[in-house]
Amino acid sequence: QVQLVESGGGLVQAGGSLRLSCKVSGSESKFKAVNWYRRATGKELEFLASITRDGHTYVAPAMMRRFTISRDTAKATVELQMTGLQSDDTGIYSCAAVGGQSEYWGQGTQVTVSS
Secondary structure, eight states, X not given: OEEEEEEOOEEEETTXXXXXXXXXXXXXXXXXXXXXXXXXXXXXXXXXXXXXXXXXXXXXXGGTTTEEEEEETTTTEEEEEEOSOOGGGOEEEEEEEESSSSOEEOOOEEEEEEO
């Protein structure tokens, strides 16, 4: 089994920054990458960024200028640094361990950007 717990969400003013963290525990052999997603109210799930077990990263082109994904292997966390946040960045941000026989999801963390 793999467990993921997100943290770092909250309320931020437009133009501000947040750093989300995804704590990953369990068997690393059960997944190949950890992805970040978000879901805004009334919108579909949106892929944001990915990092593989060997550290290769990918950020969705629409987010590339503002979002950065990284990992802290000592803490077993995958982090999403977000800058220049705007109101349409509001939503629930979730991480998922993917690439194995099953996908494992965290419970999500709310990000609210006030204008």
